[in-house]
Amino acid sequence: MKKIVISFSAAAAVILYLIISLFLPETVDVLVIGGGAAGLSAAIEAAEKGADVILLEKMNYLGGNTRRATGGMNAAGTDAQAAAGIEDSIESFFNDTMESGHQMNNEVLVRIMVERSASSVAWLTGFEADLSDVGRLAGHSVSRTHRPRGGAPVGREIVPVLTSKVKALGVDVRTENRATALTSRPGRKGKPAVVTGAYAETNEGREYRIRAKAVVIATGGFGASPELYVRMNPALKGFKTTNHPGANGDYLYLVEGLDAALVDMEFIQTHPTVEPDNGVLITEAIRGNGGILVNSEGWRFTDELGFRDVLSREILAQRAKSANLIFDRNIRDSLTATDTYFALNLISRADKLEDLADLLSINPRGLVEAVARYNSLQAGRGDEDFGRNNLPRSIIDPPFYGIRVAPAVHHCMGGLRINEKTEVLTQSGLPIGGLFAAGEATGGIHAANRLGGNSLTDAVTFGRISGEKAALMAGYTR
Helix, strand or coil: CHHHHHHHHHHHHHHHHHHHHHHCCEEEEEEEECCEHHHHHHHHHHHHCCCCEEEEECCCCCEHHHHHCCCCEECCCCHHHHHCCCCCCHHHHHHHHHHHCCCCCCHHHHHHHHHCHHHHHHHHHHCCCCCCEEECCCCCCCCCEEECCCCCCCHHHHHHHHHHHHHHCCCEEEECEEEEEEEEECCHHHCCCEEEEEEEEECCCCEEEEEEEEEEECCCCCCCCHHHHHHHCHHHCCCCECCCCCCCCHHHHHCCCCCECEECCCCEEEEEEEECCCCEECCCHHHHCCCEEECCCCCECCCCCCCHHHHHHHHHCCCCCCEEEEEEHHHHHCCHHHHHHHHCCCCEEECCHHHHHHHHCCCHHHHHHHHHHHHHHHHCCCCCCCCCCCCCCCCCCCCEEEEEEEEEEEEECCEEEECCCCEEEECCCCEEEEEEECHHHEECCCCCCCCCCHHHHHHHHHHHHHHHHHHHHCCCCC
16 A cells, blocks of 8 residues: 555656646746857856856757867957958958858848957957967958967867856756747737747656746757758758758747748858768868869869859869869868868878879879969969969978868858847847847848858857847846
8 A cells, every 4th residue: 555655646746747847937037049159159148247047959069060160260350360460351351251142141240240250259269269370261352260279170179168168157058958949928019929938858858848038049050951951942952961960940940930030041051172972071271271172184173262152063063073172281281170081081192193193083194284283373473273362382292182072061041030139030020029049040141152261250249149138138237
């Protein structure tokens, strides 16, 4: 009889616990959904303003796609640029971003991003992030891409720094906890709904509810979902992706029923240099530091620092629908980010260009002549063949290296429509109460084509704004 009573009591306790979890929610000032650069930045800003913050991340790690970021983070007018003698301006950065996006960008949001870019870099370096190396990525008129000393991968530097800061601030970070739906109440007098929190689920399947004064969506894009990116752009059928497995467009189901506006959903960027067999992104910084692209005949065929959409089209137009990235010891030594590719045995190596061509199954004579031509241009008046605006190094120091590359899905430029306060807008342009968004879950900033290095600038800059505005809505003004 005693056993029956204990068993019943245990079952009753479990039922009572579930009822409490669902109907008597936890309360918090600011709820951040997503733990990449945007979500971590939002959580830090909100916590520093004094707000109590919960951060939900469905994966068992923080960082999202930021963990995979290699090339760097763009900013104009930084101390690192000044130390390197680099002259840059907000207007130059703005114009490069608008040109990359085919002048379809939201100019207000672009202006905010470029004007606050140096502040965002300084904010990170204030947490002891190393962003002292400045290089140039494709599409830039000036060197403004910040990365760690020696050209190391930028994501590996930023994610630990942001993670340490959120923990130091006492943010309640919950990995393997997925937001399943937002909660809301009707707006007054015909105004949009007001978001009041979210339902969440643990990795073990326990459901619970969080009531929040403000919610920030920072779940990233949908680049890991072929179903979604092919639906948005059928031309991408069969393309591989560089995205981490959690980038599944979670924001789309979170905003269901809120009349949230979407923008630029058809604009999905392919990165032109991805190793096709393993789907490993080969950093643009190799080209920025002097590497060249050649086709199966061994010849250069394009400006290696052109916009990503242009380069992707140029590569796919080649007979093999791929290209070969060629560089030498000097370029390798300038970028420790290349160490990963060697560790994965992705790089072919030879002391002579003819032997490298054989390893890559390309025309040896063509490669030798193409490299000789490039070196003469580098030593002379510049790239008279394709108009490349920066030829920082010749390719003369053996050993020589090469890797086959082809385009793969990389970044979703479209997402939730936001205003300058990062408030999520309805179809009619009104802000949804209590709901903010930042990072790749938003659209309008990059438009038709993202400028390399702008994703981190976007995520950190607007992540900070969203955290600040969410804390303000929660009543914190310091």
